[in-house]
Amino acid sequence: MVAIQEHRWQTSEETSTSYGVWKDTKWRFEYSSATPEGQGGVGLLMNPRMSAFFDSSEKISGRIMMVHFKGNPAITIIIVYAPTEDKSDIEKDTFYDDLEKCTQDIPPHNVLILAGDFNARIGIDSHKTNPRVIGKHTYHHSTDDNGNRLVNYCEACNIRSTQSRFPQPQSRSWTWLHPNNNSKAQLDHILINGKWINSIRNVRAYNTVELNSDHRIVSAKLMISLRTPKDNKLKRIKFDWNKLKDSSTLQSQFNIEVRNRFEILGNINPNNDIQTKYDNFLNSIQETTANLVGKIKRKTNNNWVSNDTTNLLQQRNRAKNNFKRNPTTENKKTWHTLNERLDSSYQNDKIIFLEDKLEQLKQAAVSNQLRTTWSLIDEISGKRRYNNASRIKRTDGTKINSTNELMNEWKTYFENLLNVKSDASEGNEPIPPASEDLPIHQGPITAEEVEQAVKQLKDGKSPGLDYAITPEALKYGGKWIINQLCNICNDIYENQRTPTQFNTNIIIPVQKKGDKTLMTNYRGISLMSVAAKTYNRILLNRIRGPLDPFLRVNQAGFRSGRSCIDQIHVIRRILEGAIEKQLPIFITFVDFMKAFDSINRQIMFDILRHYGVPLKIVKAIEAIYHHSKSVVLVDGNVSKEFNVTTGVLQGDTLAPFLFIVVIDYIMKNVQLDHANEKGESGFITNERQSRRQPATTINDLEFADDIALFESSFERAQSQLTQTIKWANKVGLQINTKKTQALTNQTTNNRTLKVNEQDIEWINNFKYLGAMISSSETDIKVRKSLAWKAFWKMKTIWKSTTIPIHLKISIFRTSCLSILSYGCESWIITNNIEKILNSFATSCYRIMLNIKRSDKISNNRIYQIVKQEPLTQIIQRRQLRFIGHCLRRNKNELINIYALYTPKPGHGKRKRGRPRLQYHNYIASLINNDEPPTMEEIRKTAANRESWSKIVVACKPRSFAAE
Numbered sequence: 001m002v003a004i005q006e007h008r009w010q011t012s013e014e015t016s017t018s019y020g021v022w023k024d025t026k027w028r029f030e031y032s033s034a035t036p037e038g039q040g041g042v043g044l045l046m047n048p049r050m051s052a053f054f055d056s057s058e059k060i061s062g063r064i065m066m067v068h069f070k071g072n073p074a075i076t077i078i079i080v081y082a083p084t085e086d087k088s089d090i091e092k093d094t095f096y097d098d099l100e101k102c103t104q105d106i107p108p109h110n111v112l113i114l115a116g117d118f119n120a121r122i123g124i125d126s127h128k129t130n131p132r133v134i135g136k137h138t139y140h141h142s143t144d145d146n147g148n149r150l151v152n153y154c155e156a157c158n159i160r161s162t163q164s165r166f167p168q169p170q171s172r173s174w175t176w177l178h179p180n181n182n183s184k185a186q187l188d189h190i191l192i193n194g195k196w197i198n199s200i201r202n203v204r205a206y207n208t209v210e211l212n213s214d215h216r217i218v219s220a221k222l223m224i225s226l227r228t229p230k231d232n233k234l235k236r237i238k239f240d241w242n243k244l245k246d247s248s249t250l251q252s253q254f255n256i257e258v259r260n261r262f263e264i265l266g267n268i269n270p271n272n273d274i275q276t277k278y279d280n281f282l283n284s285i286q287e288t289t290a291n292l293v294g295k296i297k298r299k300t301n302n303n304w305v306s307n308d309t310t311n312l313l314q315q316r317n318r319a320k321n322n323f324k325r326n327p328t329t330e331n332k333k334t335w336h337t338l339n340e341r342l343d344s345s346y347q348n349d350k351i352i353f354l355e356d357k358l359e360q361l362k363q364a365a366v367s368n369q370l371r372t373t374w375s376l377i378d379e380i381s382g383k384r385r386y387n388n389a390s391r392i393k394r395t396d397g398t399k400i401n402s403t404n405e406l407m408n409e410w411k412t413y414f415e416n417l418l419n420v421k422s423d424a425s426e427g428n429e430p431i432p433p434a435s436e437d438l439p440i441h442q443g444p445i446t447a448e449e450v451e452q453a454v455k456q457l458k459d460g461k462s463p464g465l466d467y468a469i470t471p472e473a474l475k476y477g478g479k480w481i482i483n484q485l486c487n488i489c490n491d492i493y494e495n496q497r498t499p500t501q502f503n504t505n506i507i508i509p510v511q512k513k514g515d516k517t518l519m520t521n522y523r524g525i526s527l528m529s530v531a532a533k534t535y536n537r538i539l540l541n542r543i544r545g546p547l548d549p550f551l552r553v554n555q556a557g558f559r560s561g562r563s564c565i566d567q568i569h570v571i572r573r574i575l576e577g578a579i580e581k582q583l584p585i586f587i588t589f590v591d592f593m594k595a596f597d598s599i600n601r602q603i604m605f606d607i608l609r610h611y612g613v614p615l616k617i618v619k620a621i622e623a624i625y626h627h628s629k630s631v632v633l634v635d636g637n638v639s640k641e642f643n644v645t646t647g648v649l650q651g652d653t654l655a656p657f658l659f660i661v662v663i664d665y666i667m668k669n670v671q672l673d674h675a676n677e678k679g680e681s682g683f684i685t686n687e688r689q690s691r692r693q694p695a696t697t698i699n700d701l702e703f704a705d706d707i708a709l710f711e712s713s714f715e716r717a718q719s720q721l722t723q724t725i726k727w728a729n730k731v732g733l734q735i736n737t738k739k740t741q742a743l744t745n746q747t748t749n750n751r752t753l754k755v756n757e758q759d760i761e762w763i764n765n766f767k768y769l770g771a772m773i774s775s776s777e778t779d780i781k782v783r784k785s786l787a788w789k790a791f792w793k794m795k796t797i798w799k800s801t802t803i804p805i806h807l808k809i810s811i812f813r814t815s816c817l818s819i820l821s822y823g824c825e826s827w828i829i830t831n832n833i834e835k836i837l838n839s840f841a842t843s844c845y846r847i848m849l850n851i852k853r854s855d856k857i858s859n860n861r862i863y864q865i866v867k868q869e870p871l872t873q874i875i876q877r878r879q880l881r882f883i884g885h886c887l888r889r890n891k892n893e894l895i896n897i898y899a900l901y902t903p904k905p906g907h908g909k910r911k912r913g914r915p916r917l918q919y920h921n922y923i924a925s926l927i928n929n930d931e932p933p934t935m936e937e938i939r940k941t942a943a944n945r946e947s948w949s950k951i952v953v954a955c956k957p958r959s960f961a962a963e
């Protein structure tokens with residue numbers, strides 16, 4: 001098929017004709033007439049084979065035409081000729097409105113291809129903000145206005161660019177040559193809907209055919225990819241714990257039955273070692289659960305098919321067989337008639353089934369059953385996760401022929417991944433223990449501690465090898481189970497001996513991205529014994545309170561009352577202040593290779609003693625780490641176990657806190673060794689005022705292993721990075737040179753920071769903790785792209801006429817707006833950003849309400865129907881609420897210090913010209929645009945929670961000219 005644009009043919013007759021191509025006169029040409037002025041005109045030329053599948057065509061205008069082909073799946077091709085860059089906004093808006101209308105009515109399962117001259121330049125900047133829509137292989141560096149319009153259309157309609165997915169030489173990428181022969185551009189594009197993007201095999205431009213045109217042929221190869229059915233394989237038993245959770249009578253019966261079975265097993269095997277004791281405990285729960293609770297009923301895929309449809313299926317099959325035996329016209333007609341009735345019956349059954357699911361969704365949402373609600377949302381929207389771990393190849397690319405080979409490959413892969421070789425313990429000075437232990441309780445574990453730890457477990461979490469012991473079994477199984485688990489935990493605590501179930505984790509490979517046949521594109525999800533998690537939670541509850549105050553305030557990961565948003569806000573405010581006052585700043589974003597899996601365990605235990613954790617508690621922690629093993633589980637098949645000797649435990653409750661203690665040890669020593677003669681280390685946020693007011697500096701920010709280093713000069717930044725490398729190596733951590741990057745507002749003079757003599761990359765923007773830190777607008781564009789992706793995954797819900805609009809809005813706010821507004825607390829909302837945010841929300845509302853732009857319903861009316869405020873007003877109130885919370889925090893916390901940061905007068909010099917809008921001025925204007933309060937007044941008001949709440953409620957949406 002060949003899509004043709006700007007043929008300039010004018011006709012009022014039937015626009016379909018036969019055409020001769022390569023001596024074949026059976027090619028079909030469907031085309032739309034050009035304008036009376038002889039401009040435009042588009043068409044589709046198809047070979048005889050495709051002509052046989054031709055269904056219909058729609059001539060929208062001289063710029064747009066749709067051609068439909070029969071098949072399963074059906075194929076629709078839209079041929080377009082977009083207005084050039086110099087055309088008016090009205091003409092461009094009309095074109096994209098028409099194009100969006102065409103797209104909306106195409107069923108999501110159909111293959112939708114758009115081909116034509118879009119007159120749009122798409123640059124690499126669009127890939128950075130919209131990686132889902134635009135690939136990284138763009139021809140241009142920057143996107144023009146037409147390009148932005150095309151990208152926005154693709155986002156809104158779940159359309160993907162194809163050229164940008166394939167690396168091609170520049171000579172195969174440009175599609176248009178300027179008449180002066182000096183400049184080239186990629187103006188012609190082939191697009192496809194997201195569902196079928198993987199069916200595109202290659203796209204490139206050719207000039208081997210003389211067209212007598214300034215455009216070249218752009219060719220795409222399409223091969224429809226259909227999923228193969230998944231085999232049913234043996235899985236671990238899943239019990240229906242909701243029965244136990246919802247019945248107090250069953251809970252009492254369960255408690256008695258478990259106790260009786262345990263006593264019987266104890267009499268049969270009176271051995272009192274920890275392994276036997278735990279096996280008896282596990283078996284008594286497992287047998288009781290099987291008898292009283294039972295398995296979860298397996299859901300069948302065809303439970304929506306009615307008996308009438310089943311009967312029709314049998315009749316159709318008989319008619320089909322009858323026709324094969326006796327191929328008469330009458331038998332063929334009977335077979336086809338029954339086939340049509342069967343298709344119609346299937347569709348009716350599916351509608352009834354969907355309406356029933358939607359009613360269940362409505363009831364679950366009203367009852368606040370969140371887990372059930374999201375499970376139904378995934379089921380209705382067709383969101384499924386397919387585990388491809390059984391389809392991987394060997395590391396040399398050859399095919400695996402048996403299950404045993406597959407499991408051995410996975411075992412070898414994770415064994416190498418989780419056992420990191422390092423020389424951390426060689427040549428290091430011993431880490432001395434603290435002179436005095438922290439006041440951490442060391443007595444026997446009590447039933448109250450066990451009960452508290454069990455309550456902190458989340459329902460629905462997958463168990464380890466001991467699959468019958470789940471959070472629900474411990475929570476609702478009764479008092480005797482708590483007491484018996486307390487006895488087992490005390491045995492481990494006192495004797496440092498554990499049952500094998502405590503030390504052996506299950507690893508399930510889950511694909512991250514990329515080629516599903518490569519092991520390196522998978523990460524392991526570890527399932528740990530729930531009883532072992534409970535034991536470690538008890539130890540965590542004992543050590544966290546006394547130890548946490550001694551950790552540096554720079555670390556926000558896995559700490560109560562701290563979040564990613566705090567760190568994002570601090571780094572944005574510091575960078576904003578440095579740019580405004582032209583203060584030299586160097587920020588190095590450090591990435592460790594396999595950080596959680598690399599830490600030397602013995603050094604970690606020594607660090608705990610160095611921080612004052614009593615020896616008895618450290619030994620109790622070591623008990624779980626000694627002889628730790630893992631097995632890999634793929635489609636019900638289990639590998640041989642292997643030892644895990646490095647890193648913190650995966651899937652554990654205590655491990656994250658142990659990890660940040662190690663990171664704290666590293667960064668504390670980095671700051672000490674890196675300090676200058678004045679004792680200062682890091683970026684100077686405010687200069688020294690007097691002896692009583694020393695300079696304020698910030699050396700680093702951390703959220704777990706996401707570390708940002710701050711300095712004021714290139715030389716100091718290199719010294720700081722070198723110290724970080726040294727102290728990280730001492731505990732077994734290695735810096736990833738490829739992912740470690742640096743950012744500065746200074747000219748680098750071709751100098752680069754180095755990690756082990758290797759250069760690291762300078763960047764202009766960085767995604768820190770999921771947010772682009774340098775620009776609010778860039779971050780919002782990225783978040784909008786992610787929000788559209790989430791939105792289109794639930795298209796079934798938005799298009800439903802059964803789900804009430806208030807429930808759609810509730811799902812939308814939770815699933816899409818939460819993605820869009822991540823990190824919004826530190827945005828500065830300008831006029832342009834206001835348009836982007838509110839346009840996204842109203843576009844989504846219109847889709848939910850099935851209201852088109854052509855219906856001429858205003859946005860204000862849309863807000864009234866959905867009973868929602870403009871999105872910017874919601875965000876700005878959230879910003880004020882966040883700032884009030886920050887200013888009421890402890891004065892030593894960084895989020896309090898830098899919540900409204902701006903360098904003090906005399907520290908740095910603002911460049912000439914109109915100043916950029918600063919965040920503290922933006923917040924002040926939100927409070928009172930006519931008479932903005934000072935920072936001191938804001939802090940004083942925020943201290944009074946009631947007064948600040950009134951300000952939040954009174955906030956009206958405001959936007960500003962520029963950031």
